[in-house]
Amino acid sequence: MSVTHRIVVVGAGQAGLQLCETLRRSGHTGPLVLVGDEPHLPYQRPPLSKKFLTGELDAVRLALRPAEQLAKLDVALKLGTAVLAIHRDAHEVALADGERLGYDRLVLATGTRVRRLPAPGAALDGVCHLRGLDDAQAIRDRLGAARRLVVIGGGFIGLEVAAVARGLGKDVTIVEAQNRLMPRVVAPLVSEHYARVHAGHGVHIHLNTQVEGIVRAGEALAVALDDGASLPADLVVVGIGVVPNVELAREAGLHCENGIVVDEYAQSSDPAVLAIGDVAWHRNVLLGTSHRLESVQHAVDQAKNAAATLLGKPVPYAPVPWFWSDQYDLKLQMAGINRGHDSVVLRGTPDSGAFSVCYYEGTRLLAMDSINQPLDHMLARKLLAAGVTVPPTAAADPEFELKTLLPAG
Amino acid sequence: MPNVSFVAPDGATITVDIPNGWSVMEGAVKHGVAGILAECGGACACATCHVFVDPAWLGRLQPREAGEDDLLECTAVERAPNSRLSCQLRVSSALDGLVVHLPERQA
Numbered sequence: 001m002s003v004t005h006r007i008v009v010v011g012a013g014q015a016g017l018q019l020c021e022t023l024r025r026s027g028h029t030g031p032l033v034l035v036g037d038e039p040h041l042p043y044q045r046p047p048l049s050k051k052f053l054t055g056e057l058d059a060v061r062l063a064l065r066p067a068e069q070l071a072k073l074d075v076a077l078k079l080g081t082a083v084l085a086i087h088r089d090a091h092e093v094a095l096a097d098g099e100r101l102g103y104d105r106l107v108l109a110t111g112t113r114v115r116r117l118p119a120p121g122a123a124l125d126g127v128c129h130l131r132g133l134d135d136a137q138a139i140r141d142r143l144g145a146a147r148r149l150v151v152i153g154g155g156f157i158g159l160e161v162a163a164v165a166r167g168l169g170k171d172v173t174i175v176e177a178q179n180r181l182m183p184r185v186v187a188p189l190v191s192e193h194y195a196r197v198h199a200g201h202g203v204h205i206h207l208n209t210q211v212e213g214i215v216r217a218g219e220a221l222a223v224a225l226d227d228g229a230s231l232p233a234d235l236v237v238v239g240i241g242v243v244p245n246v247e248l249a250r251e252a253g254l255h256c257e258n259g260i261v262v263d264e265y266a267q268s269s270d271p272a273v274l275a276i277g278d279v280a281w282h283r284n285v286l287l288g289t290s291h292r293l294e295s296v297q298h299a300v301d302q303a304k305n306a307a308a309t310l311l312g313k314p315v316p317y318a319p320v321p322w323f324w325s326d327q328y329d330l331k332l333q334m335a336g337i338n339r340g341h342d343s344v345v346l347r348g349t350p351d352s353g354a355f356s357v358c359y360y361e362g363t364r365l366l367a368m369d370s371i372n373q374p375l376d377h378m379l380a381r382k383l384l385a386a387g388v389t390v391p392p393t394a395a396a397d398p399e400f401e402l403k404t405l406l407p408a409g
Numbered sequence: 410m411p412n413v414s415f416v417a418p419d420g421a422t423i424t425v426d427i428p429n430g431w432s433v434m435e436g437a438v439k440h441g442v443a444g445i446l447a448e449c450g451g452a453c454a455c456a457t458c459h460v461f462v463d464p465a466w467l468g469r470l471q472p473r474e475a476g477e478d479d480l481l482e483c484t485a486v487e488r489a490p491n492s493r494l495s496c497q498l499r500v501s502s503a504l505d506g507l508v509v510h511l512p513e514r515q516a
Contacts, residue, residue, distance in 0.1 A: 025443070044450045046450055061431065063439075064438075066439050069440070296450065300448055324449065324452055324454045326452060373479075374480050378456060378480060378482065
């Protein structure tokens, strides 16, 4: 590894930009090229389903760094440019504009793309998927005139859009295929709390319901459900998950599963190629597992991890994952990964609007979801990082101060 | 446009113009002020945009909300009475000339 290597980064999102910034700040002097297929400067994605939709944040404020800051980093930006292929033997990537970019090290930060609604009518005008800035702009452009919004998918994106739309006075209906909201990420009692809050704000929720298709009905749309109902809509927003962009890597013969497989140093099956961010099926040595994560925290932390590898000072990847979702006045913050939990302990009372849910495997704390309890969340992150569990009886007592369990120093 | 000065622990000062309505954190990040991390982008979710507000300015700030106060319990450098999260400080002409001091580290 060398600070003079030519490094090409494919994907100009949070992870790709963070990598370039960390490399420069850590003394990398070699050429850095950041290639992105979107025409926009690297931008923050979380506000796309929140403050960008309300108009509170514009595209300028969404940018992670203004152009002049990027220029100071001495990063060659190639925006609006797709990568067509990786030629590992030649150490080159082929760009859509015909250029071939040579690299000493290649970093894939290709992220994910939105999962399209697998039903007739998904491509109709007024049916919007939400992933990128252009998608969010299309929704924002239509939201003003829309009276009735149907949101397909009761996950973070769908619920955040629903909350924003209710705030704008729209008539909102959520359709979720599973039997509860956010089914893959939170415990049933969190789902139930969110269902109550959304219902309390006047959102109509259909659980256990599939969309059979969408048709145009005069000026509006009609969303046909598998229970026979038809929902009139002026705008439909689909948020049913994402698919990792592994095709470039797979076609180049790199080991891929549900993501590009990398180790705890962000290295792929080719020593000259790394992968970071949403697309990386990566190893976390603190958790002792491999998985793919879609989050800002992971994008930032794994970019730093990859930068250390590229600078010849590898450090095993071991952060505590954390996530958040803002809906109405509810701040949901999640620390750790609850997969494999066999019991759940409630800390506080949902009726008070502020509580946490602790996920255990045996007596070991795996994760904590906090709703309007940021102190619990921050302490959970510190406790999980330190490998300290919280006895379930203590967790269940909201008066018990988690801080007292932190190791000294 | 109001300006805000960021004073590093070694005394080095960067003064930047920040549009009305933006947060102090946004202004810092967009101008490449290295001492502000802001990992969550301003969602009041990470406590990595901690600043110590110059005492002369304390009386002119909006008070902390509960969430910010809780997060300040978990900053990398221990909080002081003049600690704030810069993502929660909204720039206005009333804050033109604001001076904040940066902690040794944010994470």
